[in-house]
Amino acid sequence: MIDGETLARIDALQSRYIRALDTKNLAAWSDCFGEAASYICIARENEEQNLPLAIMMDDSLARIHDRVKYVTEIWAGTFEDYQTRHFVQRIECVPRATDLVAVESNFLVAYTSARGRSEILVAGSYQDEIDLGHGEARFRAKKAILDTVTTPRYLVYPV
Amino acid sequence: MRNDTALDLRWPAKFNEIPKEVFHRADVYRLELQRIFAGPEWHPLAHVAEIPEPGDLKTGFIGEVPVLTVHGDDGVVRVFANSCPHRGTQLKTCARGRADKIECPYHRWTFTNRGALIGAPGMGDFPQDFRKEDYGLRVIRSGQSCGLVFATLSGEAPPLDDYLDDTGEHIARAMGGDGRLNFLGYQKVSFACNWKEYSDNEGYHGPLLHAAFRMLKFSQGEGTQFMTPHAHKVNSATLTVPKASFLEDSSVVEGRDPKLAPHNIIVSLFPVTIITRNLDVISIRYAMPISPDETEVHYAYFAHADDDADLVKHRVRQASNLIGPSGFISLEDGAVFNRLHVGAHSEGNVGFQKGVKGRIEAPYTLDKGDEAGNLIRWEHYRQAMGFVRD
Numbered sequence: 077m078i079d080g081e082t083l084a085r086i087d088a089l090q091s092r093y094i095r096a097l098d099t100k101n102l103a104a105w106s107d108c109f110g111e112a113a114s115y116i117c118i119a120r121e122n123e124e125q126n127l128p129l130a131i132m133m134d135d136s137l138a139r140i141h142d143r144v145k146y147v148t149e150i151w152a153g154t155f156e157d158y159q160t161r162h163f164v165q166r167i168e169c170v171p172r173a174t175d176l177v178a179v180e181s182n183f184l185v186a187y188t189s190a191r192g193r194s195e196i197l198v199a200g201s202y203q204d205e206i207d208l209g210h211g212e213a214r215f216r217a218k219k220a221i222l223d224t225v226t227t228p229r230y231l232v233y234p235v
Numbered sequence: 236m237r238n239d240t241a242l243d244l245r246w247p248a249k250f251n252e253i254p255k256e257v258f259h260r261a262d263v264y265r266l267e268l269q270r271i272f273a274g275p276e277w278h279p280l281a282h283v284a285e286i287p288e289p290g291d292l293k294t295g296f297i298g299e300v301p302v303l304t305v306h307g308d309d310g311v312v313r314v315f316a317n318s319c320p321h322r323g324t325q326l327k328t329c330a331r332g333r334a335d336k337i338e339c340p341y342h343r344w345t346f347t348n349r350g351a352l353i354g355a356p357g358m359g360d361f362p363q364d365f366r367k368e369d370y371g372l373r374v375i376r377s378g379q380s381c382g383l384v385f386a387t388l389s390g391e392a393p394p395l396d397d398y399l400d401d402t403g404e405h406i407a408r409a410m411g412g413d414g415r416l417n418f419l420g421y422q423k424v425s426f427a428c429n430w431k432e433y434s435d436n437e438g439y440h441g442p443l444l445h446a447a448f449r450m451l452k453f454s455q456g457e458g459t460q461f462m463t464p465h466a467h468k469v470n471s472a473t474l475t476v477p478k479a480s481f482l483e484d485s486s487v488v489e490g491r492d493p494k495l496a497p498h499n500i501i502v503s504l505f506p507v508t509i510i511t512r513n514l515d516v517i518s519i520r521y522a523m524p525i526s527p528d529e530t531e532v533h534y535a536y537f538a539h540a541d542d543d544a545d546l547v548k549h550r551v552r553q554a555s556n557l558i559g560p561s562g563f564i565s566l567e568d569g570a571v572f573n574r575l576h577v578g579a580h581s582e583g584n585v586g587f588q589k590g591v592k593g594r595i596e597a598p599y600t601l602d603k604g605d606e607a608g609n610l611i612r613w614e615h616y617r618q619a620m621g622f623v624r625d
Contacts, residue, residue: 119420119421119422119423121330121420121421121423122420122421125331125420127418127419127420127421128419128420128551129419129420129421129422129536129551129554129555130420130551130555131422131555131559131560131561132555132556132561133551133552133555133556135552136484138483138484139483139484139487139556141483142482142483142484145481145482146563146566149446150446150447150450150563151446151563151566151567154444154446154566154567154570155566155567155569155570156570156573156574225330225421225423226423226424226425226531227423227424227425227560228425229424229425229426229427229569229573230424230426230560230561230566230569230570231560231561232561232566
């Protein structure tokens with residue numbers, strides 16, 4: 077059983093994560109991860125068939141920092157920008173170890189193009205491991221599994 | 236001169252100009268499906284590594300024609316129409332799957348995975364001249380090169396080996412020398428562009444569009460870039476890869492394959508398939524036209540059968556970061572595909588300039604960094620479509 081205070085800390089992290097992405101604040105996005113961390117965005121087709129290939133694979137905090145650089149420095153000024161809105165629903169929380177909780181959530185991400193049209197970018201589920209032992213809650217591992225195997229446009233920002 | 240099509244389209248006299256109309260007109264697109272996708276061209280559908288076991292299958296499309304690539308229980312890989320020979324129902328809807336038998340859900344006609352009709356309910360009431368042998372799955376002509384399964388809807392396509400011209404050794408080198416691959420997974424994306432915009436990439440744009448090329452200080456060494464008579468393009472060169480000091484973790488841009496020093500190999504087969512080897516990433520990009528305004532691309536990635544576990548992990552990390560629709564040295568391509576397509580709705584022609592020194596014919600060797608080679612693709616396209624120059 078997870079107490080209300082712990083759930084509040086988990087939800088605060090999820091909100092911080094959503095706000096970081098929906099305001100395109102990539103530094104704040106990377107700050108949602110702890111020292112030992114990974115971020116993976118993978119198609120459900122690969123995940124279910126035990127195929128390891130991902131769309132984004134940052135298997136350390138250094139790689140997560142490098143992704144911030146991709147978006148803010150390397151690709152800047154080239155891609156067709158878009159605004160996202162993440163809708164995240166917590167489904168299950170399971171304690172894994174002291175101060176470590178596994179959290180599963182559904183997500184739906186809407187995107188709005190420069191022409192002002194909004195559509196669904198991706199639907200899927202997060203499988204997260206959240207570290208509660210070092211002050212503010214942070215992700216130790218976050219995996220975004222995309223039901224949307226064929227994305228309607230190329231993804232620039234993490235999900 | 237009149238076009239030998241019913242289409243009213245003016246093709247410019249200048250060899251380096253292409254009319255923008257071909258990128259968005261619906262009637263041009265319908266004619267492309269007939270003359271190019273159902274015409275005398277071969278289309279890669281799957282590598283055997285994607286369907287390694289007997290019974291494995293993969294669905295796909297040639298143009299808009301649904302096809303099934305099936306590894307039969309006799310070990311033979313065949314390509315069939317993904318359509319029941321009875322009433323035409325699509326047989327398989329999964330992207331990849333397994334089937335000892337293939338059953339149509341509509342009337343339960345059942346086929347072996349070699350394509351033969353096993354039986355159909357109520358067969359006693361069929362016409363007297365009904366013969367099971369006449370109602371196997373419709374076989375589509377197919378062939379293999381380096382484990383890559385090709386198919387053609389046309390009886391007039393030349394033998395596959397002839398069609399591939401001199402691309403074979405480069406395809407083999409891209410695929411670890413012999414095509415003995417293990418499948419790692421897909422990345423799939425839709426681009427809001429015409430298939431010809433997607434497949435019109437060239438060497439001129441590389442270091443200009445892609446900031447990462449410059450930041451990584453990649454430099455191409457020994458190599459070759461040439462166009463073949465069937466309008467395929469090969470770009471193959473060694474790559475010098477300095478340590479990427481601007482990354483916190485530069486391990487994803489190292490070349491570690493002991494059997495091949497860092498290379499950049501791009502084999503663009505007419506009309507839409509691209510086989511690439513970038514550093515240690517082995518990839519086949521299958522592309523499908525969805526409409527004049529949409530192209531879907533499936534990037535398939537592979538390891539080599541001889542790789543040890545560390546090298547497989549390295550290839551997975553590199554492929555999940557470097558190349559592909561969200562790759563850090565390739566994402567900008569998608570942006571340009573989409574922007575080309577919006578721009579193509581303005582009047583006039585697009586023009587190729589870099590490396591253009593008058594009319595060229597295949598076989599033709601290009602300087603790296605030129606865009607002129609694509610004009611051989613365009614000439615092949617123009618002739619296949621029956622458009623006549625002004």
